[in-house]
Amino acid sequence: MNLKQIEAIKLDANEALHENIEKLSLLKNKSLFISGASGFVGKWVIELLNHLNTNHQFNVQIYAHSRTINEQAKLFPEIFNKKHIKLIQGDIKNLTEIDSTVSYVLHLAGSPDSRDHASDPVKVMNDIFEGTNKILDASTRLDKLANFTLFSSGLVYGTQPFSSENTKEDSFTGLNCSSLNSAYTESKRAAESLAQSYRSAYKLPLTILRPFAFMGPYQSIERPWAINNFIRDCLLSQPIRILGDEETVRSYMYPSEMAFWTLLSLLNTASGSSFNIGSHDGKTLRAIAQIVEQNFDKRNGVISTVPLHSGLLTKFVPSVSRFENTFKVKLKIDTQSAIEKSIKWYRLGL
């Protein structure tokens, strides 16, 4: 990552926060424990906290936990090498204790990479369920705990009917627990139930976030996901290849806004509430491919490799009304803007 890209991220953080500083004021002078801190979401959350500390004297102490935090700190010193960040390297399944000063716990650990889910489903399930159990157990011993936020998944709802409205927090459909893809989803569901059980049994102050799709800086362009591949195809001056049905609908939230919403969720006062986090602005893969293509001077066309309406149409778009109403915010960056901002950032790296 070069200096221009680092500066662009700092500008994004400033834009996400500058009108919202007061909304986060309860975090001032508090300690925050973040599991999975070296991942995409963790980096962005810490980026925003760094901004609050540097520019608005929030004085937040961060305990950043992950299996690879030391390596990541070497790769991203601009994020992790700060006086207010304590790095803790370890497997979440071995966590026994969280610093007693901690008031907020943000549980992000667990790989969202579907390749891991397919290759090593047993490990995926153990990491998510046992890891969640360990961090919940450790959190019950925190005297100052004000909130535990579990980063779950928008997949917990099951496959949504294509014609339906955007997915609301109570839109559960049946899941096939025998399918290969169920390992990740079912363990996320189980983790939610476990967290709710801790809330009930130990009065743990709990928020559940169900993330959908994000796009932007810090995300590897090489992951085999549609939007990443569209951008990569254009960066390589190749035609965009749409795999699967081009009428498939997706939406993308820009990560600076995602991180701001995640921090807000820590301040939730209705323990046990669950919220979708993502963009409600759905677009077809064809439209997304066209947005990407239009942002490059050299256009090599869009190729669709599966016939239209192949019978596998899917939609993965949340309703975020509950979040917006609860926290009095509105999504500012729509899907098109998120894609365009992402492309600009990736181009800075060329």
Added chain:
Amino acid sequence: MKNIIISDPTLRDGNHAIRHQLSKEQVALYCKAADKARIPVIEVGHGNGLGASSIQVGICKETDFDLLTTARENLSTSKLGIHVIPGFATINKDIKMAMDIGVDVFRIACHCTEADVTRNHISYVREKGKEVYGVLMMSHMASVEVLVEEAKKMETYGAEAIVIMDSAGAYFPKDVAERIKALTSALKIRVGFHGHNNLGMAVINSVVAVENGATILDACARGFGAGAGNTQLEVLVPVLEREGYSTGIDLYSVLDAADIAEKYLMKEVPSIQSTSIVSGIAGVFSGFSKPVERLAKEYNVDPRDIFFKLGERKVVAGQEDVIVEVAIELARLNGTTK
């Protein structure tokens, strides 16, 4: 009209039939003819794919580098494809070289129950923006459910299409219909079929595959390939056109390409020999026919017995050393030990 992509492994699977002895000159000659016929993808290399040349599965006459650069120089409209079995081929040594040469389509293959081993190779190729397929070999050895699950793994890793191989030529049309239907229902990506002709079913099996949703078919000139040969390209193309599918291939030019292949590439045109029939019935990899025949002579045993024994032991490609073991065992039982 539904468009079918024909992928032609004459210069790869055909190498099995002549112990991997295709020369650069032969590759150049056939590539020119196939390119003129507008065959979408031409697969080139050792029979077992990139990096496979070895004592175990046969030493190739030419290096991978020479075969691929020769093909690249002689293809303008057709894409250049390769078969890659992780273990034979590595990313650093082989795939990077193939990318530098200009290979367009990477077909990452494994035994039908072992998709896990393809993750790194598929992911790498996809990350580099090249076209990548997942290929499940010996697919008759897995249940439909397992096949679908393994295919979904490959899709998850980044494969843009899944091709199932009837490596032993063991399928009947109903087997193909059941599998292709299940795969096209479960996957978001394209599905393909690679037939062998041990039981005389290769062309009809390929037609059944497209009737059930496959959009990629493999076929070789004169069926030049392992065992009884593959689906015969110059037969398949007009059959598909007559059934209402478009291949984009010029008929006269593909007939000419097949004539060239017969004259300049083959010692003999593949036919359904007794051992091929037994290989198909026993469900044993067609590429074993040459080593089985050689070892049957060496140990004075019936090659058909070897095939049935190999079928009982569920031997797969890459386990060629088991053929020797079986031949010795049979010789001992027959009292013909050397």
